[in-house]
Amino acid sequence: MNYEPIENYGIVGDLNTVALIGLTGSVDFMCFPDFDSPSIFARLLDSEKGGSFQIHPVFTKMKTKQLYLPDTNVLLTRFLSEDGVGEITDFMPVEELYNGKEFTHLGLISAAYNLDKQLNDSRNKNVYS
Numbered sequence: 001m002n003y004e005p006i007e008n009y010g011i012v013g014d015l016n017t018v019a020l021i022g023l024t025g026s027v028d029f030m031c032f033p034d035f036d037s038p039s040i041f042a043r044l045l046d047s048e049k050g051g052s053f054q055i056h057p058v059f060t061k062m063k064t065k066q067l068y069l070p071d072t073n074v075l076l077t078r079f080l081s082e083d084g085v086g087e088i089t090d091f092m093p094v095e096e097l098y099n100g101k102e103f104t105h106l107g108l109i110s111a112a113y114n115l116d117k118q119l120n121d122s123r124n125k126n127v128y129s
Contacts, residue, residue: 014092
């Protein structure tokens, strides 16, 4: 099993739940729509069965950085390459309009997308061994 160090993750939330986003642009942990809801992604806990959603650039060589926009919970993941710069923006607005039930994972890059999903992750027996 291959796990990212915890310091390679940024976190966004809406006071109801959170998502952990890796330097690779992967959402590796998220319960939705609430903290106590079943997980929809849990690769952070089990890299083989946990599931994730990833937007990643098609660059061959790159460096990655994560930062928050000042005074916000908006996370930017940047991919720096000789071929160009890619950026993913992650946030969860805290608004009455959406009851805090919205997650946005946007990519502004020439990218590939991976969805590795185990349905009802946290309720399946023997998912995390």
